[in-house]
Amino acid sequence: MRHLAMREPRITGRRALAAVAAGLIAAAGLGVNAQAAPAAPAPVPARPAAAPGHQGLALTPPMGFNNWNSTHCRDEFDESMVKGIADLFVERGLKDAGYEYVNLDDCWALPERDADGRLVPDPKRFPNGIGAVADYVHSKGLKFGIYTSAGTKTCSDIGFPGALGHEYGDARQFADWGVDYLKYDNCNNQGVDAKQRYTTMRDALAATGRPIVYSICEWGQNKPWEWAGELGQLWRTTGDISDSWSSMSSIMKANLALAPYAHPGGWNDPDMLEVGNGGMTDTEYRTHFSMWSVMAAPLLIGSDLRTAPESAFDILTNDEVIAVDQDPLGRQGEVVSSEGGRWVVSKELADGGRAVALFNEGSRAQRIETTARAVGLPQARGYAMRDLWKHSDAGTTGTIAATVPAHGTVLVRVAADRKWAQYPPAVDVSADGDTVTEAGRTERITSRVTDLGGSAAHSVRVALTGPEGWRVTPRSATSARALEPGGTLATDWDVTVPEGTSAGDRDLTLTARHRTRSGAWVTSAVPVTVRVGVPLPAGRTALSDAGPLSSSNGWGPVERDRSVGESQAGDGGPITVGGREFAKGLGVHAPSSVEYYLGGACSEVTAQVGVDDESGDRGSVAFEVWADGTRAASTGTVTHADPALAVLADVSGADVVRLVVTDAGDGVDYDHADWADLRVTCV
Structure with a gap:
């Protein structure tokens, strides 16, 4: 079934179940704004044996394509699209990068079986039948996948025939068509025990004699990570992903908690990739791809590659990141720390090294630091470090650090190396964070350039530049002839915000340049966030009339004087709690955070809060x-x-x-929350 991790009450049918992702987060102790490293996981039972029958399948996470995220049941999902994707896999280097499965999702069949009880491909979408499409995909050196549900009907609103009670016949039909991969969903299951339903299809697939990768799409409802390894090669751990930061990040955090259950031939599946669909920034899509790879997740492209932007191909074909996902050791990355939204996740690799993700959950740039020992590497004099997005090498004595943009991820590969000092030194570039000021004011910011390596960084230069109209003046040295290992160039800057600047976060750019021992120049640029506030008037003010410093929302935008509606601004209804309507306030959806500048001049904030009546009989928040x-x-x-x-x-x-709203620890289920009559008293 396809249902969003963050959902709105006006959507029914496919999104009718509570999202599992946030509930797993709460159960694992990984809240939306986790303030400390999670406790060590409880002992995990011995991993179940691989599924009988076709051993050796999916020894690394499957890579390929699924149409659902980009097309759903729309008309563009047809034979032409599927063949076009197969062509692009070859033409754009995706096949060479490791992508091999071209998979159909729901809506490929007619709504009724034929007189013999067989599935009938939709002749409008697939005029030559499914077997012909599979043959075309195979002719490209690729593999072909199909979809059905472990119920009487599939998950679409139309409800196409499911396989419950037809497992052996459907499996035989799939094998005859040349299917290599089956995604088996969970809708309309009539209350039949999940393990029983998925076991029956496992046995039916084995009876065909054809090796078919078995994807168990059970949404994590019955903890499939504890039993699905006996049946198939991958199992969904959460509800469906959607093309939004809140959905992707909440699912990611839920899946991170399940690291001990992943192994070659058995993978936690946090759902398909949204890269290229347009609902997130490229920075967020790089985080999506990085974290799925660190989690050893299946990499199934969910965008229509015929119309995807070039940036999507750049992300999806990063062979160094893919190599982390496909590492033959088959470990899923584990959380090292997560304090203040600064996540460190380490994945053990077959060569003894570690892939380390520095993930910034926050809405502002943050410096994230860890050590080689903390991520699981042995004690050594030094380590080689490879940045997998910049494709650059450096040596470090053990510190792993970077300033990471909002919602961004720095992904490095680190290993003990006797020749570590021969690499260019790792240089950490950072500045004071969370500077809060007002238009017309001058604030002092200190930047730091630190040599973390085993050789000197020469001819070091640093510059800080702001948005147009901002004045940035250095107040101490901006260069150093050389930085010896461990040395730091600290520079003070006076930053003046122009009069009339509106409230909000603004990024300056800190650029550092140095020359290595070989004479090569290395340039690093990182964001430095300055928070600009506008003083509130004296007296009692409705905060919905003020501009926030920042805001984030689980579904759609934060609404002023309206409830949260669909995904567009201004489409909500009146703020209504317990039958009482309010003219002023904020409409939000958990998880949500809204910040306002007070400047030390205010005494109290008051509100009437509650779940908006539009949620019906659902919703619980804090x-x-x-x-x-x-x-x-x-x-x-x-x-x-x-x-x-x-x-x-x-x-x-x-x-x-x-102002924070959480899901109260029970998952995100129509959690529309209102800060009604929200007011602040200032002097």
Whole structure:
């Protein structure tokens, strides 16, 4: 079934179940804003034996294509599209990069079986039949996959024939067509035990004698990671992904908690890739691809490659990142730390090294640091480090650090190396973070360039540039003849924000340049975020009338004086809690965070909070008010059945107030939340 991790109440049918992802996050202790490294996982039972029959399948995570994320059941899903994808796999180097499966999803069949109980391909979509399409895919040196459900009907609103009660006949039909991969969904299952349903199809596939990769799409409802390794080669761990940051990141965090269950021939599946569909930035798509690779997840392209931008191909064909995913040791990356949204995830590799992801969950650039020992490497004098997106090498004495943009990921490959000092030194470039100021003010920012390697960085130069109209003036040295190992060039800068600048985060660019021992020049550029606030007027003010410093939302945008509706701004209804309508406030959807600048001049924030009535009989959230990193108020769990609850938070002296809504630990299920009558009192 396809249902979003973050969903809106007006969507029915395919999104009718609660998302599993956020519930797994809560169960694993990995909250939306985790403040500490998670505890060591509980002991995991011995991994189950591989599925009988076709041993040796999917010894590395499957790579390929599935049409669902880009087409759903629309008319463009047809024989021409499938053949076009196969052509592009060859023409654009995807086949050479390791992608091999071209898979159909739902809607390929007619709504009814024939008189003999056989599935009938839709003659409009596939006029030459499924076997002919499979033959075409095979002619390109690729493999072919198909879809059905472990129920009486599939998951589309139309409801095409499912395989429950027809397993052996359908499996035989798939084998006769030349199918190499089966995605087996979970809709309309009539309450039949999940393991029983998926075992029957396992046996039916084995009876055909054809090696068919078996993808168990059970959405994680019955903890398939504990039993599906006996049946198939991959199992879905969460609800369906959608093309949004909140969906992708919540699913990622849920899947990270299941690292001990992945192994060659058995993979945790956090769902398909959204790269190229347009709902996220390229930075977020690189995080998506990096983290799926670190998690040893199947890499199934979910965009229509015939119309995808060139940037999508650049991401999808990064062979160094793919090599991390396809590493033959078959380990899934494990969380080392996650404090303050600064995630470090380490994946053990077959060569003894580690792939290390520095992932910034936050909405502003952050410096993330770890060590070679912390990520599992042995004690050594030094280590070789390869940046898999920059494709550059460096040597480090053990510190692994980078300034990572908002929602970005730096992915490096690190190993102990006796020749580490011969590599160019790793150079860490960073600056003070979380600077808060106002238009017209001048703030002091200190940047640092540090040599982390075993040789000197020569002719070091540093520059800080701001948006147009900003004045940036160095107040100390901006160059050094050389930085010896461990040395730092610290530079003070006065940054003046132009009058009239509106509220919000602004990125400056810190650029450092140095020459290596070989004479080569290395340039690094990192973002430096300055937070610009606009003072609130004296008296009692509705915060929905002010511009926020930042905002994030689980579904759609944060709405002013409206509830959250669909995915577009302004499409919500009146803010209504417990039958009471409010003219002012914010409509949000968990998980959500909205920040406002107070400048130390305000005393209290008040609101009436609750789950919006549009959620019906669903939804449970928790509201929190944070003042400069200190929690000033919290509600505990608030459900759809509760009336509006009064909140009063003391924010005296705080520069920034942050309004947080979480899913209350039970998963994200129509969690529309309202900060009704949200007001602040200032002097």
